[in-house]
Amino acid sequence: MNVTGKSLKRVLLSLVIFCILISGVGIAYAEEVEIEDKGISYSDYFKGIFDMAEDRYKGEVTRKQMIEGALKGIFDTMDSYTVYYTMEEAQAFFTDINGSYTGIGVVMSEVDGKILIDRVYSSSPAEEAGIKSGDVIVEVDGKSIENFSLDEVAGLIKGPKGTKVVIGVLRDGADKIIKFEVTRREIILNPVTYKIDGDIGYIKLEMFNSNASKAMEEALRQMDKKNITKIILDLRDNPGGDVNQAVSIARMFVKNGLITKLDFKSESQIDEVYYSNLKELKYKLAVLVNEWSASASEILAGAIQDTASGTLVGSKTFGKGKVQNLYPILTPEAVEKYEKETGEIFVNGYELMGKYGIYPSDDEVIGWLKITTGEYYTPNGRMIDGVGLEPDIYVENSPEGKYKVLEGIKKLRKVTKPSLNTESEDVLNAESILAVLGYDVGTPDNLMDEKTVRAVAQFQKDCGLYSYGVLDFATQQALNDKLDELILMKDRDSQYEKAVELLKN
Incomplete structure (x- = not known):
């Protein structure tokens, strides 16, 4: 998936994960800051470092690799939620958040050196072809994948929409390889599953990707058809995702009033306050949480708890009260190019787009930065980072x-x-x-x-x-x-x- 150029525009208009449209917010312009007042600029300093490495290092390394290493090093000094992604790493991240990708519709894992099919998505090309959970992949397009890593196998399986790939698997420990021809197509990742148990509805929300609120609406429609008014909302092991999705879902369950407040560091980034207009609670709600319910899950659970819109059941949540934004980082060549065009230095592609309507091409973005920009608070003003939410009813699942x-x-x-x-x-x-x-x-x-x-x-x-x-x-x-x-x-x-x-x- 390309994430710059035209798709960068799509990201700007519709993705904007974790909080809000950037509206000119981002990384500060590059500055000529002196080191120890000796008149040496940071840009000169790092250029000297790169020059020395290229001159002295007996091995193969490109300046791009050094820049990416420097970027990773810089942001590794910050909290664990701040991460610099290469373009390849960013593609995997966008797949999770966007809730769709082009492929065959399986989840794989590497177990004891074997590539195992953990899950086959419903109505996916893989399911239609006959691939099953538990199958062990041994071939892709007739090529043995012995000693291949999980990422390498995923790379072989990926491909353009409409193209075919032949997957060879071993099933139930058999020695005979079964081959399936699968046509790649767009896979929509539905993060919601649900069932009805008597007069109680159960809804599992795995993450807050871009499909979450629509999938939740569909699940609740099915509940309403059966006149289900008692709901178990399962947020266990949900790592979070898009704050906008969490707010949309909160408006289905949280009674009229504050849902959350986002407090940002930068003065150029306006704090956000989200409300629900739900005048009357429709469901008697129990929310399942555990130590891996984090971030957007805690925004939703915290709003439900503080407004007495439901009861939290389980164990204390993860405790992530920080908010991240995602920014495209321009290549040095692109920074120089657009400085000549605008007279200003931009390293954040969103700032360039927001101020001048200029959309960088794919090859002008070196990678993406996910950086902590603020904190969120529950309706009662709680900041739960490092603390978590205590459930109303504590129940520990058997380890x-x-x-x-x-x-x-x-x-x-x-x-x-x-x-x-x-x-x-x-x-x-x-x-x-x-x-x-x-x-x-x-x-x-x-x-x-x-x-x-x-x-x-x-x-x-x-x-x-x-x-x-x-x-x-x-x-x-x-x-x-x-x-x-x-x-x-x-x-x-x-x-x-x-x-x-x-x-x-």
């Missing part, structure tokens, strides 16, 4: 790590009755179950040592069984029953269950 070991545990066979110094697979499984339950067995190791005997005896006592430390059949059955309970607990969503209970009362 995945605790139950991950369950994947390899088998039920005890009830064939023998292991006792002290017995070695067997049943002992290993018994020790593993006891460890998850919190009994001290050391490291599960097949051996029924004294520590395991004591743990078995304590388990027997807790279960009302004869406590003597032998894995008899009754004890094995009790451990098998506990394993079944643990597996059920692993699949339970206690935060969701609490929200359902809240809405039913």
